[in-house]
Amino acid sequence: MRQFKIPTIPSSEITPEGVYRDRRRFMTAAALGPLALSMASSTVGSELSFLPASKVTTSGSSTDEALTPYEHVTSYNNFYEFGYQKDDPARYADRLSVDPWSISVGGLVNNPKTLALEDLLASVDLEERIYRLRCVEAWSMVIPWVGFPLASLLKQFDLQGSGKYVRFETLHRPSEMPGQKSLFSGIDYPYVEGLRLDEAMHPLTILAVGLYGKTMPNQNGAPIRLVVPWKYGFKSIKSIVKIDVVEDMPQTTWALSTPHEYGFYANVNPGVSHPRWSQSRERRLPSGLFSKNVIDTQMFNGYQEQVASLYSDLDLRIHY
């Protein structure tokens, strides 16, 4: 896996070229942190966080709960494009080539365009956000993402007034994503997710390009993925290639495949149980047999204060 390194080594053969060319971005990001100085003087080649996890919070939206260890965050994944077992993505995702990468932004915008990832990254400020991630399967993690608000990308576009939703699409490349070749799959790839425009513009909603201060591992949705911390994990679509502003509620992958189980909103809600799982509790990973870590699930995954107002006129039992 590629890692960001302190860009003082005068050679682009150590650091991947894209990252290398983008070094000022990361230095800027690092400079935001109170430890910027000590970081700049730390050993060359060490695993550098852009921002040290323990020191930086972002407008109170980061949690101070114990982080889920890196090895678990990167080996326990749902990314069906690479297989259905939790360890399949870690095993097979290195087949995916993520460089070069570009995202096309279009739909109801007056200036649609396709952005190369490095150009996109040059236009935003990266920050660390430590978020709870609650999977609909009743497990959860705490992950230090590195990313930027989705709003800061969308604001670069001239949105038409009729746009009410944002639709996201994952890469479709069966040659590198074996799961997309499956014969008996319940749905058609590519994976599609969506948000209401106000959800997409919410400051908690980010596009993440890294975790634990490193570039995003492929199995976690490299090179760029959505993170919407108050919704079940499947909303946080991975390896995004296409973002469209649309008028109608997008037909999203899970909601299409099993509508009575997965809704469009998919807000974390302990009061509405899923047909397969009660949602009132969650296994906070790692949750050992002898060191059990099962906790109550919080409304909106604990982000109630920030997001509840978005849904004040929705019956969340119907719009689950």
Next chain:
Amino acid sequence: MWRKPFFLWPMLSLPFFYLLGLTVMGGLGADPAKELVHSTGEYALWLLMLVMLASPVQFILRRRQLFLIRRSLGVACFAYVFLHVLLYIATYLEGSLQALIEDLIKRPYIIAGAFAFIFGLAMALTSNDYSVRRLGIKWKSLHKSVYLMVVAVCVHIIWQVKFDYGEVILYSTFFALMFLLRGPSIRSRLVIKP
């Protein structure tokens, strides 16, 4: 050797010790509960496949080995089913009776699983020589409930599929084939005369 297979129980308990080892060594990853519940269920399923295979192998290929150890395979199968259920109650439900009742009322795949468990329990409890003698002709009909168990198991796994039917199609097709081979007309045509 196949009537008193000394190697059988060590072999059948290998998966158990493998899981035990992983558990103790912390090799089950981030979510050991899920891993253990899933693995024990899978081992039980494979053993059930062997059980169902025994009879067709016996009457088609005239190989009696599998048939002779069928009862042991069945008991081992249930041992894993039992572990599977125990671990599900202990970890997923945190030992809560209320959560169990809720699952049994609300979740169809759990209901199907419960039926499979009950059929398995009935057969496992009567899988000893004493019961065989005692129940006589009734023993055979009781143990025909393995067919019901297979159906319940298939429903249990099919209803859990979220996305990809590949694996359950494979398992279900296998069991359907085992059922078909037992049909009298097919069976009589397939039997190889010794």
